[in-house]
Amino acid sequence: MSKAIEVTNLVKRYKELVALDHFNLDIEEGEIFGLLGPNGSGKTTTINCILSLLDYDKGEIKVFGKNMRPNSYDIKKDIGVIMQNVAVFDELTVYDNIDYFCGLYIKDKKTREKYVEEAIEFVGLEDYKKFLPKKLSGGLLRRLNIACGISHKPKLIFFDEPTVAVDPQSRNKILEGITRLNEQGATIVYTSHYMEEVEQLCTRILIMDRGKNVAMGTKEELKKMIKNTETITVEIPLLEEKHIAEIEKLPHVYEVKYDNNRLTVCYSGGKHNLVRVLEYFQNNNIGFGRVYSELPTLNDVFLEITGKELRD
Amino acid sequence: MFFHNFKYSLKTTLKNKNTIFWTLIFPIALGTFMYLAFGNLFEDEMFDAIPVSVVVESENKTFEETLKQLDKKGEDRIIIATYESKEKAKKSLEDEKVEAIIYVDDKPYMEVLSNSFKATVLKTVLEEYEKVNKVVGDIGEKNPLNIGKAVETITAGVQQYTSKTTSEGNQDVYTSFFYAIFAMSCLFAALTANQKVHSIQANASALGMRRCLSPNSKMITVVAEFLSLLLIQFVIELITLGYLTVLGVDFGEHYFLIMLVLLFGASIGISLGILIGAVVKNEKKSEGICVASMLFLSVLADLMIGGIKYTIEQKVPILNRINPATLIADSFYALNIYDTYDRYIRNIATLGGMSIALIVISVLVLRRNKYASL
Numbered sequence: 001m002s003k004a005i006e007v008t009n010l011v012k013r014y015k016e017l018v019a020l021d022h023f024n025l026d027i028e029e030g031e032i033f034g035l036l037g038p039n040g041s042g043k044t045t046t047i048n049c050i051l052s053l054l055d056y057d058k059g060e061i062k063v064f065g066k067n068m069r070p071n072s073y074d075i076k077k078d079i080g081v082i083m084q085n086v087a088v089f090d091e092l093t094v095y096d097n098i099d100y101f102c103g104l105y106i107k108d109k110k111t112r113e114k115y116v117e118e119a120i121e122f123v124g125l126e127d128y129k130k131f132l133p134k135k136l137s138g139g140l141l142r143r144l145n146i147a148c149g150i151s152h153k154p155k156l157i158f159f160d161e162p163t164v165a166v167d168p169q170s171r172n173k174i175l176e177g178i179t180r181l182n183e184q185g186a187t188i189v190y191t192s193h194y195m196e197e198v199e200q201l202c203t204r205i206l207i208m209d210r211g212k213n214v215a216m217g218t219k220e221e222l223k224k225m226i227k228n229t230e231t232i233t234v235e236i237p238l239l240e241e242k243h244i245a246e247i248e249k250l251p252h253v254y255e256v257k258y259d260n261n262r263l264t265v266c267y268s269g270g271k272h273n274l275v276r277v278l279e280y281f282q283n284n285n286i287g288f289g290r291v292y293s294e295l296p297t298l299n300d301v302f303l304e305i306t307g308k309e310l311r312d
Numbered sequence: 313m314f315f316h317n318f319k320y321s322l323k324t325t326l327k328n329k330n331t332i333f334w335t336l337i338f339p340i341a342l343g344t345f346m347y348l349a350f351g352n353l354f355e356d357e358m359f360d361a362i363p364v365s366v367v368v369e370s371e372n373k374t375f376e377e378t379l380k381q382l383d384k385k386g387e388d389r390i391i392i393a394t395y396e397s398k399e400k401a402k403k404s405l406e407d408e409k410v411e412a413i414i415y416v417d418d419k420p421y422m423e424v425l426s427n428s429f430k431a432t433v434l435k436t437v438l439e440e441y442e443k444v445n446k447v448v449g450d451i452g453e454k455n456p457l458n459i460g461k462a463v464e465t466i467t468a469g470v471q472q473y474t475s476k477t478t479s480e481g482n483q484d485v486y487t488s489f490f491y492a493i494f495a496m497s498c499l500f501a502a503l504t505a506n507q508k509v510h511s512i513q514a515n516a517s518a519l520g521m522r523r524c525l526s527p528n529s530k531m532i533t534v535v536a537e538f539l540s541l542l543l544i545q546f547v548i549e550l551i552t553l554g555y556l557t558v559l560g561v562d563f564g565e566h567y568f569l570i571m572l573v574l575l576f577g578a579s580i581g582i583s584l585g586i587l588i589g590a591v592v593k594n595e596k597k598s599e600g601i602c603v604a605s606m607l608f609l610s611v612l613a614d615l616m617i618g619g620i621k622y623t624i625e626q627k628v629p630i631l632n633r634i635n636p637a638t639l640i641a642d643s644f645y646a647l648n649i650y651d652t653y654d655r656y657i658r659n660i661a662t663l664g665g666m667s668i669a670l671i672v673i674s675v676l677v678l679r680r681n682k683y684a685s686l
């Protein structure tokens with residue numbers, strides 16, 4: 001498979017602030033690639049540099065194997081972008097907005113008509129063709145924004161936080177749509193600060209923080225990078241100190257916390273961890289309430305590597 | 313690609329009802345106001361008869377008859393004569409009760425207080441008499457029958473002079489109001505252009521960012537925006553011109569050339585707006601600068617208050633040669649006042665040249681490919 005995007009040692013400063021610090025990125029064609037990071041970590045900056053909208057201080061950016069420049073029209077024609085902010089004409093109807101942006105790429109009138117209709121159908125705005133943007137709800141507006149970015153059938157599509165401030169129903173539609181676009185052959189770059197979305201959608205994920213690459217891989221690979229493999233939480237009204245010390249000695253346990261009547265046991269590897277800890281309670285006549293076992297999330301990955309929560 | 317952009321630029325501008333409404337209503341409302349306020353005033357204004365003292369030094373039948381004729385009550389009355397002694401007459405003049413003393417003599421002469429317009433009219437009375445007298449000779453003595461004819465010729469000459477000077481002078485001031493309205497309405501096309509240009513800049517709007525991502529050159533986009541705005545503004549100016557003409561404002565005979573002024577005027581307004589929009593990226597600031605510069609140019613061109621243009625002509629005449637507001641208003645003047653088109657052509661050419669230069673600079677500024685910050 002060939003590379004859709006290669007970013008090498010990218011440095012971008014906004015005056016003193018270093019927004020991207022020797023950032024590297026490789027995206028294969030056909031992937032749904034996730035850029036995951038908290039607000040302000042540099043996701044949008046990365047995309048704008050790749051698109052040649054932003055000037056950068058150092059580094060190299062290649063798209064489809066060619067150097068990306070502002071006048072690389074042969075590359076730009078295959079790119080579609082859905083920005084963080086809705087970018088449509090307030091004066092134009094849903095149909096005209098999509099037709100305008102499609103027309104910037106597709107010259108042939110017949111083809112264009114077909115593409116516009118397909119885009120409308122794709123985002124489910126068939127009933128709103130004649131509507132002006134201000135008459136659309138937030139979720140529908142986002143969908144129009146998406147239609148404007150994809151109507152020309154680009155090979156590489158950037159989605160910059162397309163689900164921020166979107167109701168759950170529209171959000172699911174958007175995520176489904178992205179999967180469909182990928183199935184139709186488009187390479188997707190998806191940014192978000194919602195780990196669940198990225199986990200659900202992306203084939204590979206890059207976690208970034210303060211303009212730096214924190215970790216990269218499939219979600220399984222990412223989770224393997226950290227010590228934690230399982231976290232068991234048990235509600236226990238009363239637990240003596242000596243028991244806590246005993247539980248710490250159980251196999252594969254590396255950390256035990258007890259506060260607010262909740263016991264949290266972290267494991268690194270091992271099987272049947274839950275059975276063992278419950279056995280211990282029974283043998284020692286300790287009463288307990290609800291029990292949860294959780295596998296590590298990307299938040300745990302982020303937490304363990306950067307020392308802070310992904311979501312603030 | 314050009315037509316696609318052009319078509320949608322037209323569409324977005326026309327759909328923006330607010331903008332269109334105000335751009336159209338401004339010249340029409342102002343024009344109607346001017347017409348209602350001053351139109352009748354100038355048309356109906358009559359020549360006020362001039363009070364004079366007449367002192368008879370020696371008899372002159374023809375001249376006395378002429379004075380009598382000019383003193384006839386009615387619309388054409390030119391003088392209000394009081395026959396009195398020399399002493400009394402001098403007193404009246406001193407007290408400014410009369411404008412002049414006319415001495416009836418073989419060779420009539422007069423005494424005036426100031427060199428006013430009224431004094432000039434009276435001077436024509438003497439001049440007309442001289443003229444006729446010279447041609448016909450000593451009219452009264454030799455051929456009493458000719459007196460009537462001579463008097464007629466003299467009064468006609470004087471009346472022609474007064475009617476011409478009063479109406480023409482006022483007409484100029486009056487139509488110049490409308491030229492000012494056109495000049496300002498052309499310049500203020502800058503505001504719409506200014507708004508538009510922000511929607512094609514990545515660092516000014518989300519919309520601009522998306523438009524920058526398309527595989528097309530900035531030049532096509534800018535020129536398409538420019539031409540679509542020019543078309544709309546030109547039509548607005550033509551509607552205004554048509555409306556004012558129907559209303560009864562007289563713009564002279566050169567309608568085609570007037571339209572050309574409007575075309576070039578709209579063009580300079582729009583290109584100024586595009587340049588300001590290209591240089592100042594903050595939308596509110598840019599709009600403010602636009603309004604301020606257009607007002608400033610209008611003031612320098614005497615479009616709102618009088619007197620500055622003249623001072624500029626004395627101190628820095630070049631400013632009057634390049635101020636678009638002055639050039640637009642002056643092109644109208646040049647059409648109506650001069651028999652040759654030199655000045656008109658020079659103005660129009662300057663407007664066109666500057667317009668092209670502004671667009672070229674704007675494209676160069678906008679083409680600045682990447683932005684340091686979005």
Ligand SMILES: Nc1ncnc2c1ncn2[C@@H]1O[C@H](COP(=O)(O)OP(=O)(O)O)[C@@H](O)[C@H]1O
Binds near residue numbers: 017019037038
């Ligand atoms: N135009 C700008 N000027 C100055 N700083 C900026 C600008 N845009 C973004 N930043 C800063 O750069 C960092 C990265 O921002 P951004 O790429 O928008 O992050 P993200 O998209 O991940 O939320 C942030 O600290 C942000 O404050």
Ligand SMILES: [Mg+2]
Binds near residue numbers: 043044045084160161
């Ligand atoms: Mg962002």
